[in-house]
Amino acid sequence: MSSPGEAHPLPQRRPHWGPRLSHVNINVWRLLAFLVFLVVWWAVAKMVGQNFVPTPLETWQAAIQTYSNGTVPRAAMDSILVCLAGYVVAAIVAIPVGLLMGGFRVLGSTLEIYVDALAATPRVSFIPLIIVFLGLGYEAKIVVVFLGAVMPILINTYAGVLNSDGELIEMARSAGAKESQIFRTIMLPGALPYIIAGLRVGASLALINTVVAELYTAVKGLGGLLSIYGNTFRMAPYFVVVFTLAIIGVCLMQSLKVLERRMGRWRYNSSERN
Amino acid sequence: MSSTTVQSLPVSTSAAEEPAITVRNITKMFKRHRSHEGILALRDVSLDIGKNKFISLVGPSGCGKTTLLRMLNGLIRPDEGEILVHGQPPVPGTHMGFVFQSFRLLPWRTIHENVAYPLQLHGMGKDEIHERVMRYLEMVGLRKFAESYPSELSGGMKQRVALARALVSEPDILLMDEPFAALDAQTREFMQFELMKIWHQRKAVVVFVTHSVDEAVLLSDEIVLLRPRPGQVSEVLKVDLPHPRWDYDARARPEFVELRRHLWERIKEMVAADPQSEFFNRDGKSDHAAAQD
Structure with missing residues (x-):
């Protein structure tokens, strides 16, 4: 769950070799890795020709230009809004449905197969249908993002409730807990780590589907810029857009990790569970 | 302390006092998955448990100790017979405390x-x-x-x-299902003394399920020995060691030694005679029978 380079006071879980990673020198290592990346990038750019791969410097200049004239920030704002809207709606729908499916076994068993079917269908195949119904605007994009993010959250929530600890449930029952109390005090907190894992998977899928939606429907946002720059061989600004997407992805994942750690504090107290 | 089967024996009811827990002729069958025949977990078990008594349920695996404990708590119901706790059928709740082997x-x-x-x-x-x-x-x-x-x-x-x-x-009833079985030997011993002290501080009926004969003798007022498949009361034994038992080395007392020897002999007999036990026929008396398999 935690990459070895995280700046967090966790007990080290795995034995590892080499110098110990501390808070300070991990950032030095990260910077070093970035420099290596820049050098390799520069070398590749020089070798394959600058029409295909711009040099780091050209990309930097393009970044300054596209950011200062507002092209990329405006597009990013557009994309983030679509992404968040679809994602939030997905979470609002998926978590309660997953909880209901887990809480009422009959409902869960009934819907399970359809959920799996929908999860297995490539979501891109729905896009023509969505366009027919909703056109090319925001609604269509949000629905594409929603469809991408909803299934992993739902499936994880459901699995989390199903995996609730029978022994803890019996303990609660022997203390006189009602079924609703068992659900609230045992099954729900037990499912929380699963729900958060689902939210993380859902977040990356939401971002992917944002770009997919922007490429297939009205060309807007970062996906739209990718398409415009790509089709006109303006590779430097194209790279700027790619990096912008990467940065958004990292921010999204990091904020979910913070949430995860806060919710699941008990899991990090020791490598031993229970 | 006869070795014959004693059933429906009113345990530990001192004179006119009402028992805290009454178990009358209970039978419990568990259904096997995908099969119509069930396993008889308990057959015709009767017990009386007096107020503030420390009772141990002892017996080999499959004697229904834990099943009986769950029924006393009201987590499961008997198929036949009746359980009364303070004159009422038991319902799980705060008047009973349950301690599990896995701490939960x-x-x-x-x-x-x-x-x-x-x-x-x-x-x-x-x-x-x-x-x-x-x-x-x-x-x-x-x-x-x-x-x-x-x-x-x-x-x-x-x-x-x-x-x-x-x-x-x-609670005035404390149900304990092999509470110290998951602990190391030393911790276990400390916990036994801890429990004795707490029990003296705050009296309650304790029904204590254990595999350890030693532990049962050390802690209990009475020991209910159960026989397996189906679970039945084999005998009820009184432990006459004076309280409090942390003041002296109870294990060195001749009563302790004798009681432990007796219980252990009985359990060995039961296990050796139980075809479903992994130690079936391993009592040394019937080596030829085991060799024939």
Whole structure:
């Protein structure tokens, strides 16, 4: 769950070799890795020709230009809004449905197969249908993002409730807990780590589907810029857009990790569970 | 202390006193998955348990000790017969505390929140909960761990938390299902003394399931020996060692030694005669029979 380079006071879980990673020198290592990346990038750019791969410097200049004239920030704002809207709606729908499916076994068993079917269908195949119904605007994009993010959250929530600890449930029952109390005090907190894992998977899928939606429907946002720059061989600004997407992805994942750690504090107290 | 089967024996009811728990001719069948035939877990079991008595249920695997304990709690119902706790069929709740072998603490709650759990279920006020929780954490010696999480505690400490959680609702019946079986030998011994002291401080009926003959003799007023497949009461034995037993070396007493020897002999007989036991026919008396398989 935690990459070895995280700046967090966790007990080290795995034995590892080499110098110990501390808070300070991990950032030095990260910077070093970035420099290596820049050098390799520069070398590749020089070798394959600058029409295909711009040099780091050209990309930097393009970044300054596209950011200062507002092209990329405006597009990013557009994309983030679509992404968040679809994602939030997905979470609002998926978590309660997953909880209901887990809480009422009959409902869960009934819907399970359809959920799996929908999860297995490539979501891109729905896009023509969505366009027919909703056109090319925001609604269509949000629905594409929603469809991408909803299934992993739902499936994880459901699995989390199903995996609730029978022994803890019996303990609660022997203390006189009602079924609703068992659900609230045992099954729900037990499912929380699963729900958060689902939210993380859902977040990356939401971002992917944002770009997919922007490429297939009205060309807007970062996906739209990718398409415009790509089709006109303006590779430097194209790279700027790619990096912008990467940065958004990292921010999204990091904020979910913070949430995860806060919710699941008990899991990090020791490598031993229970 | 005859070795014949004693059933329906009124255990431990001192003179005119009403028993706290009455078990009358209960039978329990468990259905096997995908098969119509069931397994008879308990057959025609009767017991009386007096107020504030410490009773141990002892017997080989498959004698229905844990099943009986769950039925006393009201978690499962008997197919036949009747169980009365203070004259009523049992319902799970705060008048009974249950301590499990696997400590069953909620890993996402602090120790304080874990002990508070049964009180919160029944809507007690915050201040009262806090006062009670701290009182019982004090009793089990874990007051300063109130804000720790279960994962930070050792096995013995976790079981003390579970004990505090069982006691916090001030039950007059404490059901314990092999509570110390998951602990190492030394911790186990300390926990036995801890339990004795707590029991003297705060009397309650204790029904204690254990595999350990030693533990049963050391702790109990009475020992109910059960025989397996189907579970039946084999005999009920009184332990005549004076209380409190932490003041002297109870294990060195001749009564202790004799009682342990007797119980152990009986259990060995039962296991050797049980075709479903892995030690079937391994008592040395019938080697040729075992060799024929």
